[in-house]
Amino acid sequence: MDFRLTEEHEALRSSVREFANEVVAPVIAEHYENHTFPYEIVRQMGKMGLFGLPFPEEHGGMGGDYFALCLALEELARVDSSVAITLEAAVSLGAMPIHRFGTDAQKARWLPMLTSGEALAAFGLTEPGFGSDAGGTATRAVLDGDHWVINGSKAFITNSGTDITALVTVTAVTGTNPDGSKELSTIIVPSGTPGFTVQPGYSKVGWCASDTHELSFDDCRVPAENLLGERGRGFAQFLRILDEGRIAIAALGVGLAQGCVDESIKYARERHAFGRPIGNFQAIQFKIADMEMRAHTARLAYYDAAARMLAGADFKRQAAIAKLLSSETAVDNAREATQIHGGYGFMNEFPVARFWRDSKILEIGEGTSEVQRMIIARDLGL
Numbered sequence: 001m002d003f004r005l006t007e008e009h010e011a012l013r014s015s016v017r018e019f020a021n022e023v024v025a026p027v028i029a030e031h032y033e034n035h036t037f038p039y040e041i042v043r044q045m046g047k048m049g050l051f052g053l054p055f056p057e058e059h060g061g062m063g064g065d066y067f068a069l070c071l072a073l074e075e076l077a078r079v080d081s082s083v084a085i086t087l088e089a090a091v092s093l094g095a096m097p098i099h100r101f102g103t104d105a106q107k108a109r110w111l112p113m114l115t116s117g118e119a120l121a122a123f124g125l126t127e128p129g130f131g132s133d134a135g136g137t138a139t140r141a142v143l144d145g146d147h148w149v150i151n152g153s154k155a156f157i158t159n160s161g162t163d164i165t166a167l168v169t170v171t172a173v174t175g176t177n178p179d180g181s182k183e184l185s186t187i188i189v190p191s192g193t194p195g196f197t198v199q200p201g202y203s204k205v206g207w208c209a210s211d212t213h214e215l216s217f218d219d220c221r222v223p224a225e226n227l228l229g230e231r232g233r234g235f236a237q238f239l240r241i242l243d244e245g246r247i248a249i250a251a252l253g254v255g256l257a258q259g260c261v262d263e264s265i266k267y268a269r270e271r272h273a274f275g276r277p278i279g280n281f282q283a284i285q286f287k288i289a290d291m292e293m294r295a296h297t298a299r300l301a302y303y304d305a306a307a308r309m310l311a312g313a314d315f316k317r318q319a320a321i322a323k324l325l326s327s328e329t330a331v332d333n334a335r336e337a338t339q340i341h342g343g344y345g346f347m348n349e350f351p352v353a354r355f356w357r358d359s360k361i362l363e364i365g366e367g368t369s370e371v372q373r374m375i376i377a378r379d380l381g382l
């Protein structure tokens with residue numbers, strides 16, 4: 001058992017840490033305040049190869065592994081979660097379905113632009129009427145000659161409306177299975193396809209510098225060959241994508257939780273009360289010690305889930321545990337870090353206020369905490 005990082009992973013971690021501190025930190029608060037997408041940061045992340053981390057070199061990737069992506073996400077989220085979720089959604093929800101299930105032609109067409117970060121892809125599963133219960137999918141796709149005709153809508157879709165979004169992969173009902181259940185398939189819809197409308201961005205509590213939209217499909221026609229993988233495999237495909245994605249979200253939560261420790265230590269040394277730094281009070285020291293304990297254990301949980309996944313072992317339960325622990329840790333650490341900052345913790349100019357606003361979604365997105373508990377309980381045979 002050895003949790004030490006390889007030289008390559010350590011080098012990646014330190015270069016992303018430097019990038020987060022020197023490039024992201026100085027400008028992200030302004031993007032957050034103005035709800036603007038940080039195109040220049042994304043461009044530089046593309047140049048660093050971050051969008052290609054877990055993909056093969058033949059498709060423009062870096063030939064790394066999923067754990068490398070997780071390390072990069074942790075380091076970005078330690079400074080800012082909008083940038084981290086942009087990378088997470090682009091890689092694990094956007095490009096990964098094409099890499100895992102796409103035809104050679106789909107991979108050749110889309111992956112080079114996605115792995116370089118020149119373009120982003122989105123994944124549209126959630127709809128206005130359902131999230132946790134994918135059986136509620138109401139968007140329909142009907143084969144009409146050599147085209148799919150899509151009607152319906154998707155809600156809360158990350159990276160779906162930027163100037164560089166190339167496509168969204170949508171899940172849709174394409175028929176009925178022999179047992180009467182819905183046949184679900186996934187279909188690639190390129191941006192700009194007639195009948196595909198990106199609605200205005202949401203006004204969000206957090207992740208304010210990331211891109212999230214509702215999408216409408218109104219007799220939207222795409223070629224039959226835009227079907228991703230086999231017809232009727234949509235359910236199995238997104239379960240696989242979400243299982244992996246939970247490890248990535250866990251890494252993002254650990255980064256936010258660790259950022260709370262960093263900011264709290266800094267502030268506890270600077271801020272004085274009753275004639276001494278607040279860091280001299282045991283009440284503050286214990287809060288920070290607990291925050292570090294939680295971040296450390298959540299990190300071990302995602303390392304374990306990633307190691308199992310890379311070894312080809314079953315990792316569903318471990319990914320759910322890591323995501324659940326990490327998101328609750330992020331919320332707990334953000335609450336305590338804000339408390340340590342007193343009134344300044346409630347001011348948006350302090351990173352901990354951003355961390356506080358960004359933490360809550362981690363208990364909701366890519367499967368709520370209740371859903372993670374259901375997955376763990378089911379895996380235990382309950």
Ligand SMILES: Cc1cc2nc3c(=O)[nH]c(=O)nc-3n(C[C@H](O)[C@H](O)[C@H](O)COP(=O)(O)OP(=O)(O)OC[C@H]3O[C@@H](n4cnc5c(N)ncnc54)[C@H](O)[C@@H]3O)c2cc1C
Binds near residue numbers: 093131133366367371
């Ligand atoms: C900023 C943001 C970005 C997002 N990005 C994407 C994206 O890129 N692609 C995408 O497809 N989706 C995306 N989502 C959607 C997200 O994954 C869903 O919001 C999430 O899965 C929860 O679904 P819901 O909102 O419909 O809640 P619901 O499923 O309606 O749940 C409501 C509440 O009921 C609980 N609940 C539901 N069923 C059960 C049950 N059986 N037992 C106990 N409790 C239950 C839930 O845990 C929750 O507390 C995003 C959401 C946000 C806010």
